[in-house]
Each structure stands twice: as structure tokens, then as C-alpha cells.
Amino acid sequence: MEFVVNGIVESLEHKSILVTGSTGFLAKIFVEKLLRVQPDVKRLFLLLRASDAKLAMQRLHTEVLEKELFRVLRDKYGPAEFEPFILEKITPIAADISLKHLGIDDCNLRQHIWSEVDIIINVAANTKFEERYDAALDTNTLGAKNVMDFAKECVKLNMFLHVSTAYVCGERSGLILEKPFKMGEALNGTSGLDIDEELKLVEETLSELHAQAVTKEAEALAMRELGIKRAKLYGWPNTYVFTKAMGEMLLGKLRQAYNLPLVIVRPTIITSTYKDPFPGWMEGTRTIDSLAVGYGKGRLKCFLGESESILDLIPGDMVANAMIAAMITRANQASEIIYQVGSSLRNPAQLSLFRDVAFQYFSRNPWTGKDGKQVRVPKAILFDSVASFNRHMAVQYVLPLKGLQLLNAVLCQFLRPTCTDLGRRINLVQRFVELYKPYIFFKGIFDSTNLEKLERAMKRDEQEAKAFCFDAKLIDWEDYFMNIHLPGIVRYIF
Numbered sequence: 001m002e003f004v005v006n007g008i009v010e011s012l013e014h015k016s017i018l019v020t021g022s023t024g025f026l027a028k029i030f031v032e033k034l035l036r037v038q039p040d041v042k043r044l045f046l047l048l049r050a051s052d053a054k055l056a057m058q059r060l061h062t063e064v065l066e067k068e069l070f071r072v073l074r075d076k077y078g079p080a081e082f083e084p085f086i087l088e089k090i091t092p093i094a095a096d097i098s099l100k101h102l103g104i105d106d107c108n109l110r111q112h113i114w115s116e117v118d119i120i121i122n123v124a125a126n127t128k129f130e131e132r133y134d135a136a137l138d139t140n141t142l143g144a145k146n147v148m149d150f151a152k153e154c155v156k157l158n159m160f161l162h163v164s165t166a167y168v169c170g171e172r173s174g175l176i177l178e179k180p181f182k183m184g185e186a187l188n189g190t191s192g193l194d195i196d197e198e199l200k201l202v203e204e205t206l207s208e209l210h211a212q213a214v215t216k217e218a219e220a221l222a223m224r225e226l227g228i229k230r231a232k233l234y235g236w237p238n239t240y241v242f243t244k245a246m247g248e249m250l251l252g253k254l255r256q257a258y259n260l261p262l263v264i265v266r267p268t269i270i271t272s273t274y275k276d277p278f279p280g281w282m283e284g285t286r287t288i289d290s291l292a293v294g295y296g297k298g299r300l301k302c303f304l305g306e307s308e309s310i311l312d313l314i315p316g317d318m319v320a321n322a323m324i325a326a327m328i329t330r331a332n333q334a335s336e337i338i339y340q341v342g343s344s345l346r347n348p349a350q351l352s353l354f355r356d357v358a359f360q361y362f363s364r365n366p367w368t369g370k371d372g373k374q375v376r377v378p379k380a381i382l383f384d385s386v387a388s389f390n391r392h393m394a395v396q397y398v399l400p401l402k403g404l405q406l407l408n409a410v411l412c413q414f415l416r417p418t419c420t421d422l423g424r425r426i427n428l429v430q431r432f433v434e435l436y437k438p439y440i441f442f443k444g445i446f447d448s449t450n451l452e453k454l455e456r457a458m459k460r461d462e463q464e465a466k467a468f469c470f471d472a473k474l475i476d477w478e479d480y481f482m483n484i485h486l487p488g489i490v491r492y493i494f
Helices: 008-012 025-037 053-065 068-089 107-116 133-152 195-211 216-233 239-258 287-296 316-329 351-364 386-410 416-440 449-458 462-467 477-492
Strands: 016-020 043-048 090-094 119-122 159-163 174-176 262-267 269-271 302-304 313-315 336-341 381-383 444-446
Touching: 008 025, 008 316, 008 462, 016 025, 025 043, 025 068, 025 316, 043 053, 043 107, 053 068, 053 090, 068 090, 119 133, 119 316, 133 159, 133 195, 133 216, 133 239, 159 239, 159 316, 195 216, 195 239, 216 239, 239 262, 239 336, 262 316, 269 287, 269 316, 287 351, 287 416, 287 477, 302 386, 302 416, 313 316, 316 336, 316 449, 336 449, 351 381, 351 477, 381 386, 386 416, 449 462
Parallel strands: 016 043, 016 119, 043 090, 119 159, 159 262, 174 444, 262 336, 269 313, 302 381
Antiparallel strands: none
């Protein structure tokens, strides 16, 4: 079935939209785009973690509106009109999606939102790979359920859009379809995955830890280890993607019970903006960004990965554009559809290209360290297996550290700070490798059939296809890395 797009900008007029996770990278891009392309949107209810409305407003300003991302919008309205426009269009809400009614205790405010909201966008997520299991479940699994429960009460609701991650697929290889999860479906076929039992297990484990009067640090470690253990039991590599997958399961079940339209957007690795509102804006460090920062500062001289490995990247503004197009296109359709938003199928970027461009960029634009000296980078070595990488680490770092430790003992701990620093660096690299290994050697390619149908529908209106572009085929990765993404990393992350 081909979809029909009827005037996205026009369809956004007079709409009220609730957005969770409003201080996050993707949510900010989404909100800025809405306000810029359709100033006649009725109201944006932005949910922020805060204890009261005053603190919610403070977070809105410091963590959202004051970001350079909103520069174009501020310039459009000018200093005198920007603030009144924002006050008219945005209502910050102190909320917590891990709680019933999203933690909105004011019943009058709840009733107002329920009567006003047309669209709900759930972007809130706990993205730490090794987060405490209870915390990850609260946001990624129960949080998704709580937002859907809240949506059920919205009398005008015509769309529920949930942002997940393409990597809910775990470590599967081959073509990965835009397919929903069945309740209790484990990636490795292990039976017995029951979300209620997982919640019960967390509760029992916490009770045991409290009875043992363990320290907060010991409790946190135990909960992190529990999350990884449960994820791997059912075939997921980490707590983040496991709890996101369970969130998708709950949404699919509840959507049927509540008869609501559900769009699940699964982006791959989100990177800096491609064009909109300007190229190169970013916030926070993601997989390749961590590599680029370490490499550009001279701390990382080798990468783990095969030169032909695919980096499935997608700029943040393209993800936001796909979200907007999907939420308008699928409005009022009481069904579930999944859009995988990435580049591996139609315009793959190779790790070797990123390595080579990073070398060129930092050779031409060397980073200046705290000592005032420019950092000269070598061309990074790529190790195509964990074993070869570990051998390199042993020869270059682990054995020298052991020698330093022996010398330190002879010199009465004189070299202790040096030993500690080197040991910390080695542990950091080893932990990084362990965390990202499933993605560094990922062999999957994400199907984008639904996204391509949406693209074809968009192209019937050339102006809107350009304004809400999410076609990864248009990206020249070499140019993007050299002139957009790496300069963005230097400007916003370094």
C-alpha cells in the first residue's frame, strides 16, 4: 500500500503536540523544526524532569532554548519577539514518565492536556548501555507503557509516535526487517521472557540488597550486572537495547487494546545535523564521536574494526524529518508501523573512510592541547579482531604498565600517579571495546521498505520533499565527515 502525504506544514497548523524527553538531542531538533516550519502550531507540551513548574521552565531555557540550535529561530523573531512567541507556543511540564499519569499530579493540568493533545511523541530514553536494570526498565519499558496509558485518555489523539533504536535487533546479521516484536519474543529463542517477572526480579533483588545493608555503590553495581545478565540471557548485548525492545512489546500490545495509531521509529547511529537548521550541530558523544574525540586529541592511535565495516549513520535532522512525515502520514490509522531510519542499505559508509577522513581533517586542523602545543595524529591502525587488538594493547601498554609498577615499588611509590593514570586509560579502552564490540562488528543491514514508500509519497510535492528530506542516498559521506561532522565535533564537543 502506498501512502499519501497531504500537506505536512498545513497539517501541523493548530495542532497540539506532547513531547517527552524534551531536553534530548533528537527531541530538540524535532521541536525546533516544528516551530520554524509551522509557527501556527497551537501548542507544544514539553515534558521535562523537574520537581515543579518553575524548575521545568528553567530547564527549558537552559537546556533547550539557549542552545545554538535555536539560533535561526531567534534570528527570525529577534530579541523582542522570540520570548513572547515561545511563551505562546510552548508549555513546559514537570513530569516523570516512570510514574503513573507521567508524574503530573495536578488533575486540572492533566485534564487540560487530555482535552488538547492531538499527537504524542515519546522520545524519552535512558541510553546508557550498562545502566542499572531498574532505572532502564523505569524509562525504556515502563515509561513507554505509562506514556501509552496517558495517550489513551487524550480524546483528540490521532497519532502516537515512539522513538526506539534500530539495534533492538541485537547482533543479528543479514537483512533486518521492519518487523514488530511479539510479546515475550527473545532474540535467541530462549523461552520465558516475561516483563512482569523481570519487574518482580528487580524488586526482589533490591529487597535482598537492602536487607544486606550494602552500600549505594554496591547496589548500583549489582543492578548494572543484573541488567547485563538478563539481556544476554535472552540474546541482547546490553541493558539499553533489551529494555527498549521490551518497551516496543508493551506498546504493540497496548496499541491493540486501546485502538490507537502507533508509529515506531528505529534510527541507527544518530549524528550531527546535515543541513537543518544549519549543518554540523550536535550534542553529546556517540559511538564514532567518542572515537573522533580520542583520536583528534592524540589519545587514540588505533581503532577496532574491519576496514570494510559499515557505519550505519544518519544525521539528526533527517531522523526528525522522517518523524514529522510519518506522524502526519499515518495519523488516524489504527495500526502499527515501523520505520527503520538509517543508511546501511542504500548509502553505506565504511569505517575505513571515516578513519581516512579523520586523519586528513586533524592533519589539516590539529587540535591544540592545554600545553599550547598542536597535536599531530598518525593514521590510525585498524585491528580486525578483538584478539589482535588485545595483543597490541598488551605489548604497547599492559606490559609497560607492569614494568612501571615494579619500578614504582622500588622507588617507594614515586611513580604511583603515572601508574594509576595509565591503568585507568587501559581499563577505559578495554571497557569501550567490550561495550561497542557488538556494533563495531555488526553484520546487519536495515531494511527500509516502509521508509522508501514514505519517501515516494513525499516526492509528489517537491517543496515538502526538500523541506522534510530524509533520503540518506543524498549524503556524500566524505564531504559530510570532512566539512560537517568533524568540524561539528570540534566546535560542540571538544
